[in-house]
Amino acid sequence: MLSKTNQKKIxxxxxxxYQLHCNKEDVNFYTSKVVxxxxxxxxxxxxxxxxxTEKTSMLICYGDSIFAQNQKHSIxxxxxxxxxxxxxxxxxxxxxxxxxSSSDSGFAVKDHYKIDAKLGNWxxxxxxxxxxxxxxxxxxxxxxxxxxxxxxxxxxxxxxxxYFLTVDSKFNTSKVVRPRDHKLLKKINIFNKTDYLWxxxxxxxxxxxxxxxxxxxxxxxxxxxxxxxxxTIFRLDAIAYLWKESGTKCINLSKTHEIIKLLRMISGxxxxxxxxxxxxNLPEKENLSYFGKNDEANWIYNFSLPPLLIxxxxxxxxSYLYSWSKKxxxxxxxxxxxxxxxxxxxxxxxxxxxxxxxxxxxxxxNRLKKNGSKFSYRRIQNKSKKVYxxxxxxxxxxxxxxxxxxxxxxERYISAHSIMIAFEGVPAIYFNSMFGTSNDEAKFVITGNNxxxxxxxxxxxxxxxxxxxxxxxxxxxxxxISNLLSVKKKQKAFHPNANRENINLGPKxxxxxxxxxxxxxxxxxxxxxxxxxxxxxxxKKFLKYKDLLGSKIFFTxxxxxxxxxxxxIWLSNR
Numbered sequence: 415m416l417s418k419t420n421q422k423k424i425x426x427x428x429x430x431x432y433q434l435h436c437n438k439e440d441v442n443f444y445t446s447k448v449v450x451x452x453x454x455x456x457x458x459x460x461x462x463x464x465x466x467t468e469k470t471s472m473l474i475c476y477g478d479s480i481f482a483q484n485q486k487h488s489i490x491x492x493x494x495x496x497x498x499x500x501x502x503x504x505x506x507x508x509x510x511x512x513x514x515s516s517s518d519s520g521f522a523v524k525d526h527y528k529i530d531a532k533l534g535n536w537x538x539x540x541x542x543x544x545x546x547x548x549x550x551x552x553x554x555x556x557x558x559x560x561x562x563x564x565x566x567x568x569x570x571x572x573x574x575x576x577y578f579l580t581v582d583s584k585f586n587t588s589k590v591v592r593p594r595d596h597k598l599l600k601k602i603n604i605f606n607k608t609d610y611l612w613x614x615x616x617x618x619x620x621x622x623x624x625x626x627x628x629x630x631x632x633x634x635x636x637x638x639x640x641x642x643x644x645x646t647i648f649r650l651d652a653i654a655y656l657w658k659e660s661g662t663k664c665i666n667l668s669k670t671h672e673i674i675k676l677l678r679m680i681s682g683x684x685x686x687x688x689x690x691x692x693x694x695n696l697p698e699k700e701n702l703s704y705f706g707k708n709d710e711a712n713w714i715y716n717f718s719l720p721p722l723l724i725x726x727x728x729x730x731x732x733s734y735l736y737s738w739s740k741k742x743x744x745x746x747x748x749x750x751x752x753x754x755x756x757x758x759x760x761x762x763x764x765x766x767x768x769x770x771x772x773x774x775x776x777x778x779x780n781r782l783k784k785n786g787s788k789f790s791y792r793r794i795q796n797k798s799k800k801v802y803x804x805x806x807x808x809x810x811x812x813x814x815x816x817x818x819x820x821x822x823x824x825e826r827y828i829s830a831h832s833i834m835i836a837f838e839g840v841p842a843i844y845f846n847s848m849f850g851t852s853n854d855e856a857k858f859v860i861t862g863n864n865x866x867x868x869x870x871x872x873x874x875x876x877x878x879x880x881x882x883x884x885x886x887x888x889x890x891x892x893x894x895i896s897n898l899l900s901v902k903k904k905q906k907a908f909h910p911n912a913n914r915e916n917i918n919l920g921p922k923x924x925x926x927x928x929x930x931x932x933x934x935x936x937x938x939x940x941x942x943x944x945x946x947x948x949x950x951x952x953x954k955k956f957l958k959y960k961d962l963l964g965s966k967i968f969f970t971x972x973x974x975x976x977x978x979x980x981x982x983i984w985l986s987n988r
Contacts, residue, residue: 416456420683421449427676428627431669435625444627448634448680455638456685464547464646464687466750466840466910469903472506472549474757475845476519477533482874489534491874493542499881499892500848501546503899508549508649508842509539510758516560517618519758519869521651523553524561526636536643543644549691550645554633555652556619564620568604573632579623579658580609586661588795593655593695593764593802595793614655624656630673634680637688647689648681650674650711653704654694666700674710681712689713691752695759695803697767698738705749716751716839717765721778723755723833724808725770727826727980728781728815730944732924738769739926740916744838750910751839755830756847758869760790760803761811779804786810786853788864805864809850818945818979824850824887825980828894829941832963832982833924835898836939838914843895846870849880850891901962905986906930907937919950923977937962938985942977949974952985959985 416424425445432441473496478488480495489512496507511520512533520530529535542548557563557577566574580602581587587598596617599610612621622629637648657669674692681688692704692711698718704711718738726735745751761782766775779789779801787806791799804811812830813823827850835841846868853867880888902908907928917925917938925940938956942948951974961967962984968976977983 415453416449416683421445423679424448424676427672427679431630431672431676432625432627436627440627444631447631451634451638452680452683455641456683459685461685462687464689468905468908468910468912469505470840470910471504471835471899471903472508472752472840472842473500473504473845473848474508474510474754474842476510476758476869476871477512477530478871479845480872480874480877486532487534487538488532489538489542493538495874495877497545503896503903504546504843506547506549506647506840507542508647511551511553511651512539513553516558518616519865521551521553522556522558522560522616522618524558526553527639540644543646547647548645549647549649549689550640551649551651552633552636552640553651554622555655556613556615556621559618559620570605576626577622577629577632579612579621579625580604581612581658581660582609584660585610587664589661589663591663591665592793593652595791595799612658615652621655621658624669624673630676634677637677637680638684641684641686641688645688646686647691648677649691649693650677651693653692654696654700666694666696666703671703671706671710674704675706678706678710678712691715695762696764698765698769701765702743705746708746708748712748713750713752713840716753716837717762718769719753719834719837720755720761720808721763721766722769723830724761724811725774725778726924726943727812727830728778730815730817731921732943733921734769734774735924736916736918736921739837739914742838744913745911747911751837752842753834753837753839754842754844755834756808756844756868757842758844759865760787760805760868761808762803763801764792781816782806782811785813788858788867790864805867807851807853807868808844808847810853815945822945822980824890825978826945827891828898829943829980829982831895832898832984833939833941835902836908836928836937836984837926838910838912838928840910841899841902843899848892848895849877849888851888898963901984905935905937905962906932907935907986920948922946922948923950934988936987939982940977940985941982942980945979947979948977950977951975956985959987962986 429441480492481488482491512529514524516522563574567578657667658664678690689712691713694701704714722735726732782804787804789801790803792802812826814820854870857866880886907930913929915927919925922944928937
């Protein structure tokens with residue numbers, strides 16, 4: 415049973431959120447409901463602790479990233495492939511939304527309590543979780559316009575009654591920060607009055623009304639349902655947009671942070687230890703705020719890393735990557751960065767705000783366009799549009815630079831992943847990135863959806879044949895990235911919270927030092943960003959270190975080290 419102290423903490427958080435919207439009786443009522451849910455869960459479940467170590471690596475995928483023509487449940491197909499090809503190096507899998515959905519590749523959820531029949535059922539997730547940690551999306555900001563909740567909302571029935579956010583004509587939206595460029599509000603006549611439905615992401619994704627505490631309680635129930643089916647890491651999708659107030663930006667509001675604090679508290683009070691991950695594709699300072707005072711997200715996505723890392727390779731210059739990484743706050747125990755280069759979306763540009771000038775950003779986008787990128791836009795103050803993300807696979811993004819017409823494309827791709835994997839935090843690799851997948855132009859022609867260029871689905875027989883062919887591009891990248899992960903998980907200096915310090919070896923080389931928490935291991939990670947040979951000097955004490963990646967270190971007569979174009983070395987003292 416929860417202690418009175420913990421019950422008071424839950425009451426305090428709910429009161430902070432709802433004191434202007436509910437009376438004390440309502441706050442007491444919802445406190446008792448939350449406490450009841452936690453007590454019931456803890457009575458049925460023993461204490462389980464989650465350890466995050468240098469062995470922790472995440473694979474990002476869809477439930478149907480792999481399919482087989484003769485099998486209905488694609489999660490089972492994926493599980494067999496994963497166990498054979500990927501389980502040695504990934505102990506965590508992020509399954510993107512597997513719920514029945516009406517659009518946006520799963521992010522317009524129709525029913526949070528079901529799994530899309532094409533993908534499988536809850537037992538498939540539960541079975542997968544027996545050997546791997548599972549991260550699942552809580553699509554918390556919005557729900558499908560074609561789902562049960564909205565149908566009930568229109569009839570004032572439960573569940574769904576008062577679940578969706580409507581505002582009147584007096585609500586001031588002039589400062590609202592937009593992530594898309596469609597019309598924000600939809601006029602409706604309902605319950606004998608005119609209101610406007612709020613639609614942050616698309617006309618099919620209607621924002622939920624978190625000023626109604628029943629909505630928050632519903633998502634706490636959804637969390638517990640997910641835990642009961644094997645999920646122990648929660649990705650809070652689009653969480654920054656959760657709370658809206660007239661005359662504000664309607665993003666990153668204090669009530670949103672309070673809701674995350676409550677969810678983190680609940681996560682910590684459950685016998686099954688779970689982690690909260692916030693998905694906030696925003697400028698750096700705003701993204702970092704979701705760590706709170708070590709009382710909000712356990713992990714935050716390192717959103718600035720992908721664009722800055724790709725920019726460094728495309729322009730063979732580390733200036734912006736180096737400056738950013740030098741200032742990046744060190745993570746604390748219980749918090750860490752979730753590092754990635756690619757995801758199911760594009761390469762976000764909002765995280766470059768304040769880091770890249772308009773001129774530098776323009777040149778960057780032009781280079782990406784030459785490499786085959788599409789672009790998605792967001793609306794600025796209901797007037798102009800601005801690039802929100804570049805829609806392109808990482809392989810195509812890095813294929814050609816202003817200095818190299820593709821000669822070192824493969825080396826550049828592997829070295830970009832080596833930096834991400836070695837960087838402070840937990841590495842997350844998108845399924846298609848394991849095989850260097852190019853833009854899915856055929857899918858884009860059919861759907862017209864920019865993001866679909868990066869959402870290729872593999873036929874099991876096709877990918878198996880590619881991997882069995884040692885001369886295929888897919889086999890090459892699979893082996894190289896698997897090796898990086900295999901080496902990484904054996905190094906204490908690559909613990910997510912191990913210390914990281916930048917090393918300045920000039921603009922063409924990106925380098926940093928990782929030191930294990932017990933200070934026994936030091937690794938110097940060095941990458942040539944350029945398509946030309948580079949030479950550099952290191953402190954004498956590092957010259958006896960060995961390259962964990964197996965390269966023989968070549969010295970010039972004056973004791974400089976030679977790096978081949980786009981080569982990476984990991985020098986370790988042990």
